[in-house]
Amino acid sequence: MTDLRVRPFEERDTEAVVALWERSGLTRPWNDPRKDIARKLRVQRELFLVAERDGEVVGTVMAGYEGHRGWVNYLAVDPSIRRAGLGRRLMDEVEVRLRALGCPKLNLQVRRDNPAALGFYAALGYVDDASVSLGKRLERDEPG
Numbered sequence: 001m002t003d004l005r006v007r008p009f010e011e012r013d014t015e016a017v018v019a020l021w022e023r024s025g026l027t028r029p030w031n032d033p034r035k036d037i038a039r040k041l042r043v044q045r046e047l048f049l050v051a052e053r054d055g056e057v058v059g060t061v062m063a064g065y066e067g068h069r070g071w072v073n074y075l076a077v078d079p080s081i082r083r084a085g086l087g088r089r090l091m092d093e094v095e096v097r098l099r100a101l102g103c104p105k106l107n108l109q110v111r112r113d114n115p116a117a118l119g120f121y122a123a124l125g126y127v128d129d130a131s132v133s134l135g136k137r138l139e140r141d142e143p144g
């Protein structure tokens with residue numbers, strides 16, 4: 001995958017990125033992907049990366065560091081080029097950037113019904129922290 005470039009997200013990537021997330025099964029009715037992108041552009045936007053090949057967006061990863069842990073969301077690789085190392089490369093790029101900020105540990109959430117992602121993260125050295133993932137919505141994205 002030498003003809004492939006990883007670079008920070010730019011506004012012109014929005015529709016291609018949303019389409020990739022939809023193809024990758026990452027969108028949810030309660031998360032408006034365009035609002036998620038707009039929020040990320042206000043906070044550490046340099047940690048939102050895309051992979052581009054021949055002008056096409058073929059991968060994404062959105063990371064953040066809040067001073068204690070690094071977090072990763074929206075990791076996606078185009079279905080046509082999975083199992084060719086791009087997911088690993090995107091995670092490596094994120095790790096380099098988070099380490100440079102002094103981040104000591106990365107956390108992420110994976111849905112239990114996503115064996116591909118669980119297999120992928122296990123291969124990269126991620127282990128089950130035996131924690132329960134809790135969440136509380138502060139802003140509703142869905143209309144009405």
Ligand SMILES: CC(C)(COP(=O)(O)OP(=O)(O)OC[C@H]1O[C@@H](n2cnc3c(N)ncnc32)[C@H](O)[C@@H]1OP(=O)(O)O)[C@@H](O)C(=O)NCCC(=O)NCCS
Pocket residue numbers: 024025026074075076077078081082083084085086087088089109110111114115116117119120121123124
């Ligand atoms: C998860 C995902 C990003 C992996 O991307 P990828 O580019 O295919 O991953 P890589 O080629 O870098 O894989 C690295 C290693 O992870 C492991 N791996 C990757 N996909 C796997 C799978 N489906 N099942 C088991 N192990 C897997 C393998 O050990 C692989 O090495 P190998 O190909 O030499 O066997 C991709 O499957 C994807 O976009 N899935 C849909 C979106 C998603 O679920 N994102 C994560 C949300 S938490």
